[in-house]
Amino acid sequence: GAVVSQHPSRVICKSGTSVKIECRSLDFQATTMFWYRQFPKQSLMLMATSNEGSKATYEQGVEKDKFLINHASLTLSTLTVTSAHPEDSSFYICSASRDRTAQPQHFGDGTRLSIL
Amino acid sequence: GNSVTQMEGPVTLSEEAFLTINCTYTATGYPSLFWYVQYPGEGLQLLLKATKADDKGSNKGFEATYRKETTSFHLEKGSVQVSDSAVYFCAPSGYNKLIFGAGTRLAVHP
Numbered sequence: 001g002a003v004v005s006q007h008p009s010r011v012i013c014k015s016g017t018s019v020k021i022e023c024r025s026l027d028f029q030a031t032t033m034f035w036y037r038q039f040p041k042q043s044l045m046l047m048a049t050s051n052e053g054s055k056a057t058y059e060q061g062v063e064k065d066k067f068l069i070n071h072a073s074l075t076l077s078t079l080t081v082t083s084a085h086p087e088d089s090s091f092y093i094c095s096a097s098r099d100r101t102a103q104p105q106h107f108g109d110g111t112r113l114s115i116l
Numbered sequence: 117g118n119s120v121t122q123m124e125g126p127v128t129l130s131e132e133a134f135l136t137i138n139c140t141y142t143a144t145g146y147p148s149l150f151w152y153v154q155y156p157g158e159g160l161q162l163l164l165k166a167t168k169a170d171d172k173g174s175n176k177g178f179e180a181t182y183r184k185e186t187t188s189f190h191l192e193k194g195s196v197q198v199s200d201s202a203v204y205f206c207a208p209s210g211y212n213k214l215i216f217g218a219g220t221r222l223a224v225h226p
Contacts, residue, residue, distance in 0.1 A: 007161070010218050032212070043205065043216045044160070093159050100212055103167075107159035 001075040003027050004096050006108025012115055015086060021079045021111045023094030029074035030096035034105060035067070050077050051100065084115045118143040119209035124219030125143045125203075129224050131195055136190040137220045139180075139206035149173075149182055149189040154203045154219070163191075163204070177189040 003026040011019055023033060032051050036044040050056040050071035058064050066088075068080040076098075081088050091112050095105040123138040141147070148167045152160040164173035169184035178193045190208060201224045206217040 043218045046213060103209055104162050104165060105214060109159040
């Protein structure tokens with residue numbers, strides 16, 4: 001149990017394009033979802049925490065208007081990278097938790113975003 | 117705030133060798149402690165966890181004991197396999213979030 005599906009797994013697009021990444025909890029209801037960014041050979045950097053039905057809480061230094069997060073249902077959260085540029089290229093990973101304690105978190109397989 | 121210090125990698129071992137990856141943390145209160153594993157090109161998988169002092173988490177031959185007195189949660193395995201090659205992350209919880217260590221890359225050779 002506790003499967004999280006992330007889609008797409010890889011996306012390549014031109015600079016200026018907006019890209020949407022989906023994160024779904026397949027067999028449980030996710031009260032809380034998290035979005036992380038991972039640079040090559042580095043740790044995960046938490047970008048934002050989203051609770052179903054409320055606005056996401058962004059970490060310091062993460063642009064809210066650049067990275068739009070929606071958590072409209074208990075099984076789906078989306079991250080939209082707006083007007084993406086090459087510096088937004090990265091590995092984005094979502095995770096989901098049944099409750100707000102976030103223990104444990106179940107991770108998706110990540111999305112490799114490449115902006116040309 | 118909470119923080120975690122993890123043994124730097126890469127760690128290179130021969131198959132069947134003993135593995136230790138050190139992890140120490142600073143935290144207010146009594147966090148739960150987690151080890152996650154990331155295989156190449158994939159997301160993270162929960163490897164094991166411990167929720168209170170002296171608890172031992174174990175899974176797939178890996179073990180880690182919650183040491184409150186030394187604020188440590190070292191990961192061990194008695195005999196590693198090539199398939200254990202991956203990046204391992206230590207992560208204490210805090211303020212309803214996970215605080216990830218830098219990750220330790222493990223490479224196991226036949």
